[in-house]
Amino acid sequence: MCKGPLIIAGGGLAGGLAALALQRAQPEIEFVLVEGGSSFGGNHTWSCFDTDVPPSAAELLASLSPRRWPAHQVRFGAHSRTIEIGYLSVASERLHEAIIAHIPPERRRLDSAIARLAADHVALADGSEIAGSAVIDCRGPAGPMPGMELAWQNFVGIEYDATSGVPAVPMVMDATPDQIGGYRFVYLLPFAADRVLVEDTYYTLDPALDVPTVSDRVAALAAERGITGTPGRTETGVLPLALDGDPAVFWPESDPVPRLGMAGAFFHPTTGYSIGLALRNAAELAALPNPLSAPVLAQWSRGAFLRHWQATSFFRLLNRMLFWAAPPGERRRIFAHFYRLDADTVARFYSGQLTALDKLRILSGKPPVGVGAAMMALAGRRPSWRQ
Ligand SMILES: Cc1cc2nc3c(=O)[nH]c(=O)nc-3n(C[C@H](O)[C@H](O)[C@H](O)COP(=O)(O)OP(=O)(O)OC[C@H]3O[C@@H](n4cnc5c(N)ncnc54)[C@H](O)[C@@H]3O)c2cc1C
Known part of the structure; x- marks a missing residue:
């Protein structure tokens, strides 16, 4: 067996959570988290319902200081509803801070773009190489997924320093606007009494997102909802929604490289969201017995993907x-x-x-x-x- 650290390739949501969970549960396992960007996590706000968080990962999530609300709302025409299910949100800066605080410097690398990876090493864009006992591919979404038929959830979100119009709890779907582009709704995330994320989201078969046009629509939606103030940070998303596919084409049994996160299609087929699955997988990984060899990890992660694929067939039918x-x-x-x-x-x-x-x-x-x-x-x- 090749000696060296376990290499976690990509320090975004899935890779960052995997590293934090391993460091907490089995600090004796040598690993290195390799990220191409200049911070861990990128520019995201990851949200989900309280009920999406597996109990095994509750402490891991708590280490990211999520913002929590006791309920959320939806609105369809005249029918609006407050649902007493909590909603939570994690800023990518919190993931970065947790990694810096809890993972020793020799176990994490920034600004280290990976040019190629294999089961036992990664080749960096600067020409150097890191050899390891195994590599987990956590490099995130890469557009079309082989063997999968996809639709898309497209959105632009703008965060406002707001002087009025901020709701008390998140509005996760207000589907009253014109249905431009497909199933379209407004998403409002009230981070504070004077700060709110306003998103124009639509479900479509077309992954092309016209950011300037949709940004203008966000501004119009904010104004319609009485949100006044200064626009700031913008985020954009084109999230995959699964309609159909062949899991063996997407992830052949012969592939020796384990995967986590979007790289392994660990997302909810109808929302494109992945935080719940990333938390669950991180907790499971950290509970695997040492040593974590490449074949063990490849079998475990592909098995988790196949179970997820099978368990979500009803959602693909609905899609x-x-x-x-x-x-x-x-x-x-x-x-x-x-x-x-x-x-x-x-x-x-x-x-x-x-x-x-x-x-x-x-x-x-x-x-x-x-x-x-x-x-x-x-x-x-x-x-x-x-x-
Ligand atoms: C704007 C936005 C908002 C979203 N909101 C939510 C949400 O609210 N809830 C939810 O559950 N999901 C959300 N998602 C969907 C999904 O959960 C996220 O995309 C999530 O970040 C996916 O996790 P990941 O670890 O697979 O990929 P990422 O978090 O994207 O991480 C991949 C990491 O790998 C790095 N990387 C890529 N290539 C290389 C390379 N060659 N070398 C080195 N490093 C590399 C990237 O820089 C990145 O840090 C959102 C997505 C977007 C784009």
Whole structure:
């Protein structure tokens, strides 16, 4: 077996959490976290519901000082609802600070772009090489994913230093705006009484995001909601949503390199969010018995991916109904229908833990799309629209 540290390639959400969890649980394991950027975590705000956080990773999450709210809201036409499920948010700066505070300097590297990686080493862009006992690929999303049919959640978010209009709790979906581009909604995250993130989000089959146009829409939405103040930090996202795919093409059994995070498709098929899975995987990794060899890690991470893929087949089916059976302007009705369900079912939907009864509840009632269109979508018939 090759000697050397375990190399965690990419110090974003998944790699950073994996390193923090290992350092906490098994500090005797030698590892090095290698990040191409000048800070760990990049420029993100990672949010999720309280109920997405696996108990095994609660302490790990707490070390990132998340901002918490006791409830959140959704709004569809005249129907608005406050749901008593907590929501939380982690700024990428907190991940960076936690890594600097808890991981010794010799175990972390910034400004170290990786040109190539293999199961036992990484070659850096500056021509140097780091050899290790294993490499985990945590380099994040890389656009289209081989073997996967995807749709996208596109958004632009602008943070305002606001003098008015900041809601008390997050608005995770206000789907009242015109349905431009697909299923479109406003997302509001009130970090403080005078600071709010305003996002224009839409679900689409087209990954092209026109940032200036959508930024103008954010400004208009903020004004409509009475949010006055100064715009600051902007974030943009084009998050994958899974419709279908062949897991063996995406991640062949012969691939010797373990993966975590978006590099391993560890995301919720209907939201593109990955923080809950990144927390769970980090906790699982840190509980694996030492030594963490490349074959052990490759088998463990691919096994976790296959279990996740299998457990989320219902979400891909729903996505096909959403994107293939409903024209872009009609997709809102599917979410409006979903949000009539009880809070526990909503929580299990987002944490990816639906029961058979939940699935029945989601599919029952007056269908929000035509039966003919639904049958065509289920038969795999692609629609004529491109959004
Ligand atoms: C703006 C935005 C907001 C999001 N909000 C949420 C949210 O609220 N909740 C949620 O759950 N999900 C959210 N997501 C989706 C997803 O969870 C994030 O993309 C998440 O950061 C993915 O984690 P990751 O570790 O796979 O990738 P990343 O966090 O992107 O980490 C990958 C890291 O690898 C580094 N890297 C890449 N290539 C190299 C290389 N060649 N050499 C060295 N380093 C390299 C990158 O610099 C980066 O730091 C959001 C995504 C975006 C873009």
